[in-house]
Amino acid sequence: MPVETTQFVAGTRGEWRITRVDAVIGAPLPPSQRLAIGPSATRDDPSAAWVLRGVASYARYTTRPEQDALVAVQPPLGRADARCAALIPIAKSEAWWALPQDERRHILEQRSRHIATGITYLPAVARRLYQSRELGQPFDFLTWFEYAPESAARFEDLVGVLRETEEWRFVEREVDVRLVRDEEA
């Protein structure tokens, strides 16, 4: 069963209105108005400022106890009250990718508490991770988060905690795109 590619098109169309595009580490992405998310077969927006692609694939580090804990509390995407979103594309260094699996896992979880920290922000923040590296894209992952306006401060806290970790020393490009889903017109 082939895996489906998801495409994020920043242009003049889409359900999400872009409110900020910040270059956190490395090169920025151009500002744009709206973000459309869909299958990669979607026709490209000719006015697109940028297009990113990723695959929601299998988990690379999660253990059984972590997976069970996540499944118990993680909310679905698309909740009606989750009108805020963040698209945070990330690229890690060649030094990261050259590490063996056990050392990547050790930095990510034993030293940086990436999975354990994330769980404490559930169910306020719904998340999906898209793998991009194998697609020859400029980022290794596209991380997507949805939350209600009243959880915005919690989300800033989560992002801030992760950026202080040892794992983040291997991040060589990170852009933070913030979005809101407009009320029905």
Next chain:
Amino acid sequence: MPVETTQFVAGTRGEWRITRVDAVIGAPLPPSQRLAIGPSATRDDPSAAWVLRGVASYARYTTRPEQDALVAVQPPLGRADARCAALIPIAKSEAWWALPQDERRHILEQRSRHIATGITYLPAVARRLYQSRELGQPFDFLTWFEYAPESAARFEDLVGVLRETEEWRFVEREVDVRLVRDEEA
């Protein structure tokens, strides 16, 4: 640094002559004459019987001791005497991909000795693993092996041992393509 996609084109061209195409598990691939391997930007052979794409990406299960052991003994591809090759595309079941990382690792290595077994066949057999799943391809991996004619029996032994493992119960499609590099004309 974007990762490069490698394309395997079975048609009338290419360095490798196809000697056999066997469906081991599940649907076959059509027989063809030759295999050309190159970057995905290469123009497609209009006569191609099939085209498979993959990415030589980071190791998903290898630990530091295993990686060090592999680096110490694994030969490069393209050795002059390694005139035999095998391209073995493999797809695993959804049940495999739904397992958390620690359980996949446990089946692959603690129970199936995939990495440890592979090491014992080095340096006779040179190998490269291409990830295909994220590219929306019909296979999850394209495994590529090169060996000298005098190591052919050893290679059959390696393939036979792996196919008897617990890991292989999760394989739902496997095709075995054998090839030879012709002597200079």
